[in-house]
Each structure stands twice: as C-alpha cells, then as structure tokens.
Amino acid sequence: MNTLPETRWNRRAIEKQRRLARVAGLARGAVLPTHSITQALQQLLNPGDRVVLEGNNQKQADFLARSLARADPGVLHDLHLIMPSVSLPQHLDLFERGIARRLDFSFAGAQSLRISQLLQDGRLEIGAIHTYAELYARLYVDLIPDVVLVAGYMADRQGNLYTGPSTEDTPVLVEAAAFRNGIVIAQVNQVVDDPGELPRVDVPGSWIDFVVQADRPFFIEPLFTRDPRLIKPVHVLMAMMALRGIYERHEVRSLNHGIGFNTAAIELILPTYGEKLGLKGRICRNWALNPHPTLIPAIESGWVESVHCFGGESGMEDYVAARPDVFFTGADGSMRSNRLLCQLAGQYAVDLFIGSTLQMDGQANSSTVTKGRLTGFGGAPNMGHDPGGRRHATPAWLSLVEGQDGLARGRKLVVQMVETFQEGGRPTFVETLDAVQVGQDTGMPLAPVMIYGDDVTHVLSEEGIAYLYKARSLDERKAMLAAVAGVTPTGMRSDAAQVRRMRSEGLVAFPEDLGVRRAEASRSLLAAKSVADLVEWSGGLYKPPARFRSW
Amino acid sequence: MNTLPETRWNRRAIEKQRRLARVAGLARGAVLPTHSITQALQQLLNPGDRVVLEGNNQKQADFLARSLARADPGVLHDLHLIMPSVSLPQHLDLFERGIARRLDFSFAGAQSLRISQLLQDGRLEIGAIHTYAELYARLYVDLIPDVVLVAGYMADRQGNLYTGPSTEDTPVLVEAAAFRNGIVIAQVNQVVDDPGELPRVDVPGSWIDFVVQADRPFFIEPLFTRDPRLIKPVHVLMAMMALRGIYERHEVRSLNHGIGFNTAAIELILPTYGEKLGLKGRICRNWALNPHPTLIPAIESGWVESVHCFGGESGMEDYVAARPDVFFTGADGSMRSNRLLCQLAGQYAVDLFIGSTLQMDGQANSSTVTKGRLTGFGGAPNMGHDPGGRRHATPAWLSLVEGQDGLARGRKLVVQMVETFQEGGRPTFVETLDAVQVGQDTGMPLAPVMIYGDDVTHVLSEEGIAYLYKARSLDERKAMLAAVAGVTPTGMRSDAAQVRRMRSEGLVAFPEDLGVRRAEASRSLLAAKSVADLVEWSGGLYKPPARFRSW
Structure with missing residues (x-):
C-alpha cells in the first residue's frame, strides 16, 4: 500500500487508504478471514456510507448481509443501502437495528410487507424505487457507492472472481466502486490458492479489494421454475x-x-x-x-x-x-x-x-x-x-406502423x-x-x-x-x-x-x-x-x- | 487444447476448436506475431462470418482493420461487419475489395458519404443503422458475432487486457463472443511478459483468445475538443x-x-x-x-x-x-x-x-x-x-408534470x-x-x-x-x-x-x-x-x- 500525498482532488483515494490500513492486521493479502468479517466490516465502513449490497433475484451476498447485521449500531449506523433486490429477512434486520437508514431498491418480493411497516415506523427511508437499469445507471451518476458487497462461487487470493452461472448484476455493481476509489468485498463459497484453479474470471482481481470465504454457500432460489x-x-x-x-x-x-x-x-x-x-x-x-x-x-x-x-x-x-x-x-x-x-x-x-x-x-x-x-x-x-x-x-x-406519415x-x-x-x-x-x-x-x-x-x-x-x-x-x-x-x-x-x-x-x-x-x-x-x-x-x-x- | 466430442449442441465450440487448430503453428500461446496477422485472420475467419470490428469514437482497432483489408478476397469474402463507429478509410476498403458485404453500424461521420456511394454501387448492404445501445443489445440476441476484433493499450501473454483510458465499447463487444464460443482478437500497443506489468486489467485474459502487438499505436482522434x-x-x-x-x-x-x-x-x-x-x-x-x-x-x-x-x-x-x-x-x-x-x-x-x-x-x-x-x-x-x-x-x-392526474x-x-x-x-x-x-x-x-x-x-x-x-x-x-x-x-x-x-x-x-x-x-x-x-x-x-x- 503506497501512501498518497493528500490534495484537494483525491479525498476518496486517501479515505480508501485510511480504511484499508485499519484492516491491515486482519487481512492476508486480499483475503479476509471468515470469523472476523463483522469486525472487518466495522473497520472498512463508516457511518452514513452508501453501500451496495448484492441482493439479486437468484444470488445473494447473504453471508455479508448477516455479518453486517451483527455489527454494533453504536459504531456503524445510518448506512444508505442500494440493493437491486431486497430478498432476505437479514436485509431488513439492518434497518431494525439502526445500522441502515435509507434504501434505494428495485424489487422486494417476499419482504415488501415488512418494508412498508418499517417505513411507517420511521425506521426506514426510501430514496427511490427504481427499475434495474436506472439503479445501475445511478451508481455512475448520483448514487456512487462507497462500498460494494457482492457474492460469487470462487475467488483466488488475488481477488479474481468466478461468479458461477448467476453472474447477474455483479460486474456492474463492482465497476462503480472499483473505478471510484470505493471498496469492493466479495463473499465466495471457496477461496483457491492457484489462479489456475478458477474455472474462469468473471471480474478481474484488480477490481476487488477483498474476498472472504462464506460460512456456507450463498442462498439461491429457483424463482423461475413453474410446475x-x-x-x-x-x-x-x-x-x-x-x-x-x-x-x-x-x-x-x-x-x-x-x-x-x-x-x-x-x-x-x-x-x-x-x-x-x-x-x-x-x-x-x-x-x-x-x-x-x-x-x-x-x-x-x-x-x-x-x-x-x-x-x-x-x-x-x-x-x-x-x-x-x-x-x-x-x-x-x-x-x-x-x-x-x-x-x-x-x-x-x-x-x-x-x-x-x-x-x-x-x-x-x-x-x-x-x-x-x-x-x-x-x-x-x-x-x-x-x-x-x-x-x-x-x-x-x-x-x-399505423398510417402513411413520412415520419412513421x-x-x-x-x-x-x-x-x-x-x-x-x-x-x-x-x-x-x-x-x-x-x-x-x-x-x-x-x-x-x-x-x-x-x-x-x-x-x-x-x-x-x-x-x-x-x-x-x-x-x-x-x-x-x-x-x-x-x-x-x-x-x-x-x-x-x-x-x-x-x-x-x-x-x-x-x-x-x-x-x-x-x-x-x-x-x-x-x-x-x-x-x-x-x-x-x-x-x-x-x-x-x-x-x-x-x- | 482439448478435443470435444461433437454433439448436436456444440457446433460453435467444435468450429472454434477447428479454427484455433489452424493457427497453432503461428501463435505463441495467446500471442499472434505482428507480421503474420493477415495470414492468421484468413485462417481464423470464414467467409460470411459475422465480425465485430472495434471502430469507436476514439479508439480504433486500425491495425486489425488494415490487416484484414489486405486479406485475399478469394479466401475471405462476404463478411458481415458490425461496427459502433465507421471512422477510417480502411473500414470501407473492406467493402471495396469484396472482403465484407454487409454492415450494421451506429455512426459514420467522415465516412458517411462513401458509405452512401458504396451502397449505390451495390458493393455494400446495410443491415440497420442502430443507436449504440441497440447495437450492443443485438450482439446478445440476433447479431451474435463469430469474431470480435478490438484494441487496447497493453496485454500480457495470457491475454489480460488493459484498454487505457478509452475503454469505450471494448468490454461489451468482447463479452458477446467470449461467452458464445466466438473468437476474440485484441491488438495492443505493447505486449508485456509479466501480468504484474499491466497497470490494471480491463478485460480478463480468459475472455480473449489472441493478442497481437500492432505495428504502431492505435489511432485516436480528439473529437470532443472545442477551441x-x-x-x-x-x-x-x-x-x-x-x-x-x-x-x-x-x-x-x-x-x-x-x-x-x-x-x-x-x-x-x-x-x-x-x-x-x-x-x-x-x-x-x-x-x-x-x-x-x-x-x-x-x-x-x-x-x-x-x-x-x-x-x-x-x-x-x-x-x-x-x-x-x-x-x-x-x-x-x-x-x-x-x-x-x-x-x-x-x-x-x-x-x-x-x-x-x-x-x-x-x-x-x-x-x-x-x-x-x-x-x-x-x-x-x-x-x-x-x-x-x-x-x-x-x-x-x-x-x-403538467396536470393533476393521479397517474401523472x-x-x-x-x-x-x-x-x-x-x-x-x-x-x-x-x-x-x-x-x-x-x-x-x-x-x-x-x-x-x-x-x-x-x-x-x-x-x-x-x-x-x-x-x-x-x-x-x-x-x-x-x-x-x-x-x-x-x-x-x-x-x-x-x-x-x-x-x-x-x-x-x-x-x-x-x-x-x-x-x-x-x-x-x-x-x-x-x-x-x-x-x-x-x-x-x-x-x-x-x-x-x-x-x-x-x-
């Protein structure tokens, strides 16, 4: 980690350097240990951060969501969560515990009733309810994230990520932070030593700051199967x-x-x-x-x-x-x-x-x-x-086309x-x-x-x-x-x-x-x-x- | 290169294997030699192929365009070119020489007059004139490419690509072929031995089949400067x-x-x-x-x-x-x-x-x-x-919003x-x-x-x-x-x-x-x-x- 001289124009880079330094004792290269992930999240995130949490139709960064929900709300609070899909109870536990306050999302499904209740109770504010395409677009304009938490099948120790068949949103979520001095953390089912063991690379390691092996494989639901x-x-x-x-x-x-x-x-x-x-x-x-x-x-x-x-x-x-x-x-x-x-x-x-x-x-x-x-x-x-x-x-x-208009x-x-x-x-x-x-x-x-x-x-x-x-x-x-x-x-x-x-x-x-x-x-x-x-x-x-x- | 058993369902993979075998004597791993690129293109492409050629607003795969234009029209002909931007004279030489026949594009600029002339002369057919977003979208639906030719600043010998500041369309063009058993070739200004010499990876090496060092740096034009x-x-x-x-x-x-x-x-x-x-x-x-x-x-x-x-x-x-x-x-x-x-x-x-x-x-x-x-x-x-x-x-x-309609x-x-x-x-x-x-x-x-x-x-x-x-x-x-x-x-x-x-x-x-x-x-x-x-x-x-x- 090289030390940048602070200027008027690199505050995000300096801030990132500061955060990375906080977990220097925890991380082994790009790998965070499974058991200390909540501690690492507390050190890598700041209150009020804009955080993208991969809740997807199929693939869920559920280990990271659960681990974040165990954080101390005295330390970590008022996060602004950006989620394509709010699918799991833990996603809303974050609001109930005061760790998160504001939510921008695209789809809620099973959690939609509880979102309405948290809203009524004043424990959750809604930024906007977007379509997917808009949500991705705003990550590059006025909802640029500080931290992005995603999920994949496998990563090597340099952070090269294999997402598995459900790549879904992962690349577009990661890019927004990777090229804006944000912090990217990927949970995976398995960390391998040798890059050659990865079936392929879906997201390059230089885009990802940390990988962490989840305590169990990520949750996936057969949403598109009809009997x-x-x-x-x-x-x-x-x-x-x-x-x-x-x-x-x-x-x-x-x-x-x-x-x-x-x-x-x-x-x-x-x-x-x-x-x-x-x-x-x-x-x-x-x-x-x-x-x-x-x-x-x-x-x-x-x-x-x-x-x-x-x-x-x-x-x-x-x-x-x-x-x-x-x-x-x-x-x-x-x-x-x-x-x-x-x-x-x-x-x-x-x-x-x-x-x-x-x-x-x-x-x-x-x-x-x-x-x-x-x-x-x-x-x-x-x-x-x-x-x-x-x-x-x-x-x-x-x-x-109806009619004969030359501009039809x-x-x-x-x-x-x-x-x-x-x-x-x-x-x-x-x-x-x-x-x-x-x-x-x-x-x-x-x-x-x-x-x-x-x-x-x-x-x-x-x-x-x-x-x-x-x-x-x-x-x-x-x-x-x-x-x-x-x-x-x-x-x-x-x-x-x-x-x-x-x-x-x-x-x-x-x-x-x-x-x-x-x-x-x-x-x-x-x-x-x-x-x-x-x-x-x-x-x-x-x-x-x-x-x-x-x- | 492993040999796949042919089935009803893997014709593209088999065909790719066949083409890669043709250049086995030319390539050193993922690197094609500069001087034999035209020969390699003749072996990697088939007549009638759908070929994406990176013509962009700024970044041009100009070396690959020039090299393709030198191919023997008796061997390589009737290509269907898909180009975001048709910017260089060589792009249209391909049609004049009969190497290409059909064109889907988004923007022509300086070449627009010549396109009209080639069209009148019956040497060029237009698929459609798209916006960028549509053109990218169709690469995943009904204009899936056989071959994609792109440009970057630097690559290592595994094909990991650094595009430089003008990443532009490169990732979306490459993805369409990389995940559909197409062939991807990137020209770069420099091939480096050690992956560590790359400033960063914009497109992972496992998405790219071949890199080739261009005879000179790619052409770039200051289109957005106004005095x-x-x-x-x-x-x-x-x-x-x-x-x-x-x-x-x-x-x-x-x-x-x-x-x-x-x-x-x-x-x-x-x-x-x-x-x-x-x-x-x-x-x-x-x-x-x-x-x-x-x-x-x-x-x-x-x-x-x-x-x-x-x-x-x-x-x-x-x-x-x-x-x-x-x-x-x-x-x-x-x-x-x-x-x-x-x-x-x-x-x-x-x-x-x-x-x-x-x-x-x-x-x-x-x-x-x-x-x-x-x-x-x-x-x-x-x-x-x-x-x-x-x-x-x-x-x-x-x-x-004009009016008071509840659905405004x-x-x-x-x-x-x-x-x-x-x-x-x-x-x-x-x-x-x-x-x-x-x-x-x-x-x-x-x-x-x-x-x-x-x-x-x-x-x-x-x-x-x-x-x-x-x-x-x-x-x-x-x-x-x-x-x-x-x-x-x-x-x-x-x-x-x-x-x-x-x-x-x-x-x-x-x-x-x-x-x-x-x-x-x-x-x-x-x-x-x-x-x-x-x-x-x-x-x-x-x-x-x-x-x-x-x-």
Whole structure:
C-alpha cells in the first residue's frame, strides 16, 4: 500500500487508504478471514456510507448481509443501502437495528410487507424505487457507492472472481466502486490458492479489494421454475391465441417472457400446436430470458437459436452447460448471465415483451402493487415499454406502423396476458389501480404503475385479444379493452353491437376469429405435463430442486 | 487444447476448436506475431462470418482493420461487419475489395458519404443503422458475432487486457463472443511478459483468445475538443438563457451535454455567470460526458462532483488522472470509461440532455442527416428521448408534470439548442427534414430522424426558449416553435399577438423575460477564451493535441 500525498482532488483515494490500513492486521493479502468479517466490516465502513449490497433475484451476498447485521449500531449506523433486490429477512434486520437508514431498491418480493411497516415506523427511508437499469445507471451518476458487497462461487487470493452461472448484476455493481476509489468485498463459497484453479474470471482481481470465504454457500432460489402440472386448460387456450393472434401475425422472432403459468404454457405448446401451425423457424428464435425449465421441450425440438439470460436457475446448470449453441457459456462450460445486458436486450433488441399483472385499469395501466406492499417492479417497466430511442427495424416492429406519415415509426410489442379474474375471485380489470392509493398513502412522488397503458399494444385474456395499438381514440381504446374484460365490472359495460363492429374491423379478436378451437385447448397440448416430463425431455440433465421433485 | 466430442449442441465450440487448430503453428500461446496477422485472420475467419470490428469514437482497432483489408478476397469474402463507429478509410476498403458485404453500424461521420456511394454501387448492404445501445443489445440476441476484433493499450501473454483510458465499447463487444464460443482478437500497443506489468486489467485474459502487438499505436482522434476562441457572443447569449431559463428553473443537477460550441459556452460560463447567479452546488453537479476540455474551469471552480465518461479525449489523460474525486479512474490512476454504462447513465440517470441539430421541422423533429450522407446518430436518440421505463423521480423530472392526474409522471428534459440559421445561411427550421427524402432514396424502412419532436421538451434559439412540454395542442406546439424560429420561413409565420400571449403565459420566453441582458452576452463571460487558457486552468495538466496548439 503506497501512501498518497493528500490534495484537494483525491479525498476518496486517501479515505480508501485510511480504511484499508485499519484492516491491515486482519487481512492476508486480499483475503479476509471468515470469523472476523463483522469486525472487518466495522473497520472498512463508516457511518452514513452508501453501500451496495448484492441482493439479486437468484444470488445473494447473504453471508455479508448477516455479518453486517451483527455489527454494533453504536459504531456503524445510518448506512444508505442500494440493493437491486431486497430478498432476505437479514436485509431488513439492518434497518431494525439502526445500522441502515435509507434504501434505494428495485424489487422486494417476499419482504415488501415488512418494508412498508418499517417505513411507517420511521425506521426506514426510501430514496427511490427504481427499475434495474436506472439503479445501475445511478451508481455512475448520483448514487456512487462507497462500498460494494457482492457474492460469487470462487475467488483466488488475488481477488479474481468466478461468479458461477448467476453472474447477474455483479460486474456492474463492482465497476462503480472499483473505478471510484470505493471498496469492493466479495463473499465466495471457496477461496483457491492457484489462479489456475478458477474455472474462469468473471471480474478481474484488480477490481476487488477483498474476498472472504462464506460460512456456507450463498442462498439461491429457483424463482423461475413453474410446475407444468399447475397449468390449466384456460392457460392453454390463451397460449394458443398468443401464438396465432400475436406471434404468427406479427412474425415475432425475438422475445422476452415474463414468469408465470401463462407464458409457461406458450413455451410448452411450441413443439405441439406451434409445430402443427408450421411456425418453427419463423417465430420465437432468439430469447432474452432466464433459463426457464419449461423452455426445454422447445429447445430440444430445435425451435430456439439463442437464449441470453438475466441470471441462472437452480437445477438448470448441467442442462445449460450441455447446450452451448443455445446459451451463453464460458470457456469452462458454465453459463455466463448478465442482468444488465439482458435488460438492454429485452428493452432494445427484442420484438416482444409479454407479461402479466394483478390489476389493469380501463386505460390498460397496470400494476402488481397492492395495499400494504411496496414491491417494486425489477425490470418490467423497461422491457414493457416502447423505447423511443430505438432506430432499427424488424418485421414485427414495422407491422405496428399505423398510417402513411413520412415520419412513421414502428413499435415494440408490449403484451399483457391476464385472466379476467385473479385467484379468490378478484377482478383483474378494475376502475382504479390500488397503486394510486398506495402511492398517496406512502407519500411517493408518483403512483407505482408497472406498465403504462399507452405502452401496451395488446391485451390478451381468455376472452380474446384487444389490439390496442390500433385504437384511434381513448374511447375506442377503452371499448376494446372492455370487450376482452369478461364479466368484470369493466367488461359488463361492453356493448354487443360495438364488439361486433370491432371484431369485423380487426380491433378485437375472439378465439374463433383467430381459428383457435376452444375444444382443442386442453392440457394434452402441453409438451411436458410435469416436472418429471421436463427432466425426461432434458435427458436427465435438468436437476429440479427438492421442492419440485414430488413425483 | 482439448478435443470435444461433437454433439448436436456444440457446433460453435467444435468450429472454434477447428479454427484455433489452424493457427497453432503461428501463435505463441495467446500471442499472434505482428507480421503474420493477415495470414492468421484468413485462417481464423470464414467467409460470411459475422465480425465485430472495434471502430469507436476514439479508439480504433486500425491495425486489425488494415490487416484484414489486405486479406485475399478469394479466401475471405462476404463478411458481415458490425461496427459502433465507421471512422477510417480502411473500414470501407473492406467493402471495396469484396472482403465484407454487409454492415450494421451506429455512426459514420467522415465516412458517411462513401458509405452512401458504396451502397449505390451495390458493393455494400446495410443491415440497420442502430443507436449504440441497440447495437450492443443485438450482439446478445440476433447479431451474435463469430469474431470480435478490438484494441487496447497493453496485454500480457495470457491475454489480460488493459484498454487505457478509452475503454469505450471494448468490454461489451468482447463479452458477446467470449461467452458464445466466438473468437476474440485484441491488438495492443505493447505486449508485456509479466501480468504484474499491466497497470490494471480491463478485460480478463480468459475472455480473449489472441493478442497481437500492432505495428504502431492505435489511432485516436480528439473529437470532443472545442477551441474557446471560436465561441461567439451569440453562443454566450444562448448559454445564459440555458442557465436561467432551463437549468436554474428546473434545478438540473445531473446532465449530459452533446458536443458543440453552444454547450461549450454553457460549460465556460458556469464559473462566471453561473457563479454570479448563485447556482454553484444547485445545478450541474453530476455529469455523463466525455472529458471535454471546456469543462476544466467549472471543475477547478468546484462545480462538478462527478463525471462518468463514454470514452477518453486526447490530451486530457493527465488531467483526468489528477482529478480522481471527479472522474472514474482505476487503481493505476488512469481513467476507466465505458460507453455502455455512460449511455445508460445518459438515458436513465440524468435530468437533462442538451444537444444540437442541423435541421428541425415545424413539429420539432430533428436530424443531422443531409442529402447523400448516411451518418447514423450514435447515442443521441437514446439520450434525447424520454425513457418511458423510468420510475424514479428527481426535482427536475417532476417539474415537468403538467396536470393533476393521479397517474401523472415526470419527464426527462430533452433540449435542442440551435441557431436559427446554419453556417452558409441555410435555415435550421425547415418545412420538411432532408432525412425524409434520404430515407426514401436509400430504401430505408423509416426516415432517419435523430430526435422526434414529441420527445423534445425545450427548444432554445438565439431568439428565446419554447417550453414545448407545456403545449396543449399540436397547433400550439407549432406556434411556440415558430416564435423562436427568427426570420426563417417557419419563424415568419409567427403572429405577434399570439407571441405576446404565449410569453405572458410562460409558454415562450425571450431573453428579457428571463432577466438575461443581451448587452452582457459577450466573450468576456467565458472563463477560458482559448485553449491556452484551458491549459492554464488545468495547471499544465491538459496537453492539447498539436492542432489545437496554435498560440
């Protein structure tokens, strides 16, 4: 460690030098000992620091989170945490104990209720709820971190890091501190002596200050696995409509699927219904997607040219490694994912985003936020909007041009696929989104809308498809939406004569308008009907996590 | 090199193995000899390959481009080139010689005329003209490369790469091939034996197949340097209006400046006029920007908290290295730029984009495309649009909310700063953009518009500011624009009574409405009046390239 002369312009470098000196007695080179990590964190962090903690969809810096939560709040307090995903109880223990005070995040999931409670209790302040892309961007502008805590599989003693298949956010989080005199600490499942023992390097050692071997492997959750046994005939019907009325009609070649039984059904009828329609090779070739197990039959049947992944998925490691022509893998054979690049791909490079929501209002604004929960939306708002900055064309994108204007441009297909009623009988189509009230109650500067109606091009329900991009007025848009809203209050306002006109004009399509036979919509169209079937399709390469091994 | 058993699923890996075997006699480990690079390229590439060639704003893989252009078109032909920036004559020699046939790119600049000619002559096909962000995204979806050719300062014999301050696109280009069994070749100015001799690692060696020492250092051009001597009083007047009528009014804290004398004038009056207005610390704190020399006085005066850069700028190396609290620098001291991350920052994390254009139509659509030239727009369309996927708020973003709707959202400030006439007396404000005709003539699927009018929030000319985001109708929008269009044909249609009304309603503001005194608008407000002044401000750290050393 060389000693810098202090100037007006290197305060961060001097401060870093000071902090590193504090742990000189603890660290062996770049390796911090497991048992003294809490002590090291107390010495490397200052109260009020801006700290990025890798909470991700799959990979969690859980050992570092737990160790930080054991710090003395008298020593370490008022941290400003920046987290892509707040997933673990320990993340919020940090606020309960006063170690952290302020939070910027993108997605909360299971912890969303507790975030709302801590907010009400005044123990937590929210900076903003971002999408992933924004959160990463602000790390380079006005949320530059002092300390970054991440997770990987393996590191050598110089800090070279192998993240494993769930690279996810790690590189973009690390870069922000590594090149700004911040401090980067990576927990790993294993520290190896010889750089040659690393399968590959995902983040160079010169970007990382310290590695520490965790007390146990990091926590990982199979978030993107859907059991085909739970797919119902109504999902199959909707999937058939999606293929005929959207994918085939617009020649959708590249796409992103949100997670859910609806989109899983689409994936699973490609090798059956899709094959029968002669669509193989014409649609669904290039994907921006987590490695969904339900995509296995389509891959094995030769539908899929490429899949770039946000993150990994438990149980899919061996399958992905054995399909390098389809997935992005390293020289070592294991997958390389990258949430930033996959977000960019999902925003700018694909023809279609298709997702689901809990509520949609009469103008097609939608949100998954319900009372008492601050969930955030991860990447949905980025992928579920028409990026005005796009300048390249594809057949699907151009197929949405309406009118003859010399300045006309295409549009990204943004599809919402919803059943008219949620479980428990709550209507999906509502007068006003709960999100509006939640926004007001929690003092948010704007209502937490996931996808704005003016970005939605198609709404697909079990009733039919509303081609919203064709609407010539707000009233027509509302009428189109009502036509597919079934017996919800929104749907009940629909007028039969108007619906007939809209069907004949191609503004709305019901299954029979698309040549979709309702009688055919059964589970027998699913290429795999259970997790066991998926394992079989994969030739035993897919190894489902215990909770899905119920056969 | 281990030999893989061929399966249905590893064709790319097998093919890579086959190609690597072909050069086994030429390469020494990861190092290819300088003198046999053309031979190596002929063996590593196949006809029809998709090849990324690093042509960047600053850094050029020029040795690899020249060497590829010397290949035998009988052996190597019909390549599909993907280039962020087409900058050098050699890039187009590849097409003239039949080695390459198809081109996807983002920006052409000086080569734009020749691209149009080659296109007309049928020697070049265009895939699409992308923005940078889209081009990167498609490398992971449907433009996955077979071979990637990049440039750096230095590498060791394992291929670990130090890019130097202009990291720019290199990491995102390399990743697409490194994790997809493509081949990555980096030219460097120097190959070192010991990894310890590298200042730092920007791209890990396990991502790179071969390095080759170039016959001379790569070409780099000072694209972002503007000589303050060429800033005119009218630029100062416009800069004063920008500060009062936009930056101060909307509390613009984070921003991106396009390149030009207009924005250079803003940078140079911050320490004078801005200081007098008491705006220091309130505006212009966080920047996404190349290291413009004209920003030096503002940095030295303490205005600037941070600058994240797309790329480097010749002559700014030592200055940037000496200001690590402001710029992103590595442990070695030199700058780390990253075009992908800076584009993301410019799109999602900043309050304001301000740029210029050659033509603007009556609805504020603008383009820099003129007859006979296919230039592309680089990143301007991404930064110059309101990203609908944004979900976090800032004071500036919220200040553009109009109306009381519960679902109202803010907007990004997208400012076009133009003189009403271009050099040579051509009006900036035109009936129809030349781009419409160019689009038709060249068979483009859509007219090459740089920034669409509906994304533009403010137009600033020497006449005044039109606050377009306040327009309640298309007619009002046109009238507001006409009010600042001076004596161009567009401006001549302006109605005096209507202008008075719009000024009183705050839709349009003239200098006197903003408290800007025209008499004060002189070059004396510029904190630096020459390149020599900039050098002095920098304490001699800024080393301008020869062509700017005219004092």
